[in-house]
Amino acid sequence: MRWLRVRELVRKEFIQVFRDKRNRPILVLSPLIQLVLFGYVVTTDVRDIRVGAVDHSKTPESRRLLESFDANPTFRILYRLEDPKALDRLILRQKVDLGIWIPPDFQAKVRKQKTAAVQVIADGSMSNMAAVRIAYTSNVVDGYNTRLLQEHIKRKIQYGEIDLRVRTWYNPNLDSQFYYVPGIVAFLVMLLSLLLTSMAIVREKESGTMEQLIVTPLRPFEMILGKTIPFILIAQAQMIMVALFALFWFNIPMKGSAPLLMAATCIFLLSTLGIGLFISTVSRTQQQAMMTNFFFIVPFFMLSGFVFPIANMPLGVQWLTHLDPLRHFLVIIRGIFLKGTGIAVLWPQFLELAVLGGVVFAGAVLRFQKRLD
Amino acid sequence: MVLVKNVSKTFGEISAVTEASFAVDQGTLAGMIGSDGAGKTTLLRIIATMIPPTSGSVIVSGMDAVTRRDAVKALLGYMPQRFGLYPDLTVDENLDFFMDIYGLTGAERSRRREKYLGFSHLTPFVRRKAGDLSGGMKQKLALACVLIHQPRLLILDEPTNGVDPVSRQEFWEILAEMKASGMTLLVSTAYLDEGENFDRLVILHKGRILAQGTPEAVCSGYPDLETAMIKRIETVDAGLAEERFAL
Numbered sequence A: 001m002r003w004l005r006v007r008e009l010v011r012k013e014f015i016q017v018f019r020d021k022r023n024r025p026i027l028v029l030s031p032l033i034q035l036v037l038f039g040y041v042v043t044t045d046v047r048d049i050r051v052g053a054v055d056h057s058k059t060p061e062s063r064r065l066l067e068s069f070d071a072n073p074t075f076r077i078l079y080r081l082e083d084p085k086a087l088d089r090l091i092l093r094q095k096v097d098l099g100i101w102i103p104p105d106f107q108a109k110v111r112k113q114k115t116a117a118v119q120v121i122a123d124g125s126m127s128n129m130a131a132v133r134i135a136y137t138s139n140v141v142d143g144y145n146t147r148l149l150q151e152h153i154k155r156k157i158q159y160g161e162i163d164l165r166v167r168t169w170y171n172p173n174l175d176s177q178f179y180y181v182p183g184i185v186a187f188l189v190m191l192l193s194l195l196l197t198s199m200a201i202v203r204e205k206e207s208g209t210m211e212q213l214i215v216t217p218l219r220p221f222e223m224i225l226g227k228t229i230p231f232i233l234i235a236q237a238q239m240i241m242v243a244l245f246a247l248f249w250f251n252i253p254m255k256g257s258a259p260l261l262m263a264a265t266c267i268f269l270l271s272t273l274g275i276g277l278f279i280s281t282v283s284r285t286q287q288q289a290m291m292t293n294f295f296f297i298v299p300f301f302m303l304s305g306f307v308f309p310i311a312n313m314p315l316g317v318q319w320l321t322h323l324d325p326l327r328h329f330l331v332i333i334r335g336i337f338l339k340g341t342g343i344a345v346l347w348p349q350f351l352e353l354a355v356l357g358g359v360v361f362a363g364a365v366l367r368f369q370k371r372l373d
Numbered sequence B: 001m002v003l004v005k006n007v008s009k010t011f012g013e014i015s016a017v018t019e020a021s022f023a024v025d026q027g028t029l030a031g032m033i034g035s036d037g038a039g040k041t042t043l044l045r046i047i048a049t050m051i052p053p054t055s056g057s058v059i060v061s062g063m064d065a066v067t068r069r070d071a072v073k074a075l076l077g078y079m080p081q082r083f084g085l086y087p088d089l090t091v092d093e094n095l096d097f098f099m100d101i102y103g104l105t106g107a108e109r110s111r112r113r114e115k116y117l118g119f120s121h122l123t124p125f126v127r128r129k130a131g132d133l134s135g136g137m138k139q140k141l142a143l144a145c146v147l148i149h150q151p152r153l154l155i156l157d158e159p160t161n162g163v164d165p166v167s168r169q170e171f172w173e174i175l176a177e178m179k180a181s182g183m184t185l186l187v188s189t190a191y192l193d194e195g196e197n198f199d200r201l202v203i204l205h206k207g208r209i210l211a212q213g214t215p216e217a218v219c220s221g222y223p224d225l226e227t228a229m230i231k232r233i234e235t236v237d238a239g240l241a242e243e244r245f246a247l
Helices: A003-019 A023-041 A060-071 A084-092 A106-111 A127-153 A176-206 A209-214 A220-249 A258-282 A286-303 A315-323 A325-339 A343-372 B040-047 B069-075 B091-101 B106-119 B135-147 B165-180 B192-197 B215-219 B225-246
Strands: A049-055 A075-081 A098-102 A119-122 B002-011 B014-024 B029-033 B055-060 B076-079 B153-157 B184-189 B200-205 B208-213
Touching (some): A003 A023, A003 A176, A023 A176, A023 A220, A049 A127, A060 A098, A075 A084, A098 A127, A176 A286, A176 A325, A220 A343, A258 A343, A286 A315, A286 A325, A315 A325, B002 B040, B014 B055, B029 B040, B029 B192, B040 B055, B106 B135, B135 B153, B135 B165, B165 B184, B165 B192, B192 B215, B192 B225, B200 B215, B200 B225, B208 B225, B215 B225
Parallel strands (some): B029 B184, B076 B153
Antiparallel strands (some): A098 A119, B002 B014, B200 B208
């Protein structure tokens, strides 16, 4: 083991990474662009519900119902129609998110103190969004019902009532950006470290320089260090850059310790660099390496709890998620960013991530050494 | 210097080299001639310690190429058929990289740098990226990087393949100089007209050695090397065909 050789490999790797004109935007610009794009796109907040309304009752009662929708900042009545079929077409073409049909007998039933039906049609092709929209709709209708009741009974109802005082901790406004942006930071670090490591080694195979290196006194372990140290440094730099951007652009709070976050990143990189090494042993060309990368990236993304809650997964799959390094890193990064938690709370994740990384990296190193000999 | 004894190499079902035995004496220029797929590269890679033989042994300077791999590695320089340098690094950076890998420092480092840049006529191009060099210059840079640790045995796999005639001529002159300095060289080629440059020849065909000896001995009885080789190949292939039909 000679440090001069490792140092020279690292130096050479840096020259190559930054000399490649295509690499420079990939390293600096693309993480930022992805963060901005994802930060705005990946959001499940329902802020605007477009409504198409068919009012066949045309009475003060039905108009007041629609007005209460209009008065709510979330709802916008875009179309007032006569024909229910026209409403179907609007929903099909996604011109509106919600259809409301008030039947002709609405006023009569309300006045006779009977239950009046109002039909609400939601676009269920995006089930999460539909559920949220329906919940908002029932809220508005509940409000209207209460007012009808009060007008009918004419005197103040004296009754002990329950008042919920809800406080959402760590994200008081339930801003989904708070949840997603730290996740994106983690995802980008994984993506870039995986791709860069596997590509850097496969490029040596493709260009024939690996063959030349094998006959030099360079040892496989020196080669591994020379190929991973540059990407640890680059990934850390990117982590800092992307995290700063998340703090100042998206105003994500950073409540925890930055050194702890960097330590977590190092442990996380053990897994991703190990997988990068492994990919380089099974791929001959950069295209193959790219395809193999996606074989890992997509399941890691799906099983990480980034978008789909792990608690909703079948039990077997929930166990499987423990093999996903991104899952543990997401818990750590969200904990540090939003809650300011420290190692006292996050140690199970740190431990699992370290064991996973240690096993993956050691396995990849063994395989890599065997391949080179 | 090099002793190859009954070396065979199989890749799964395919046998690339079968029972090859030959020797290369210290300070000589040995040539390995054969058509594409004859097993030249496999044999050279075995001698260069890159892959172990399936059976048989290779002794370099009295040391086994498998068991004493590191010691053998230190003695030899190997230049693969494909350009094996970093195209995105400059001539200087490539040379620096290999000097660091071999742990060259101080005065010796600058002395060797001057020497090998000078002999390969690359001094004016030190700032140029290796990928932007012409084919002949690339080969000379590759040679300079292989020679930088002053190996005693130089193994070159088809070094003149795809190089223009003038550069080829120049390349052969460099090899002659190397030989004169006491280096042992083992060079493969598919160009039969280069056969006269060698002290000894090994003719390979379908993984077997057809003939070996001085160029005169290999040619004896035939007008030139080309006819000698074609006739021998025809005889062997006919023999192989008979064997197969007899079964």
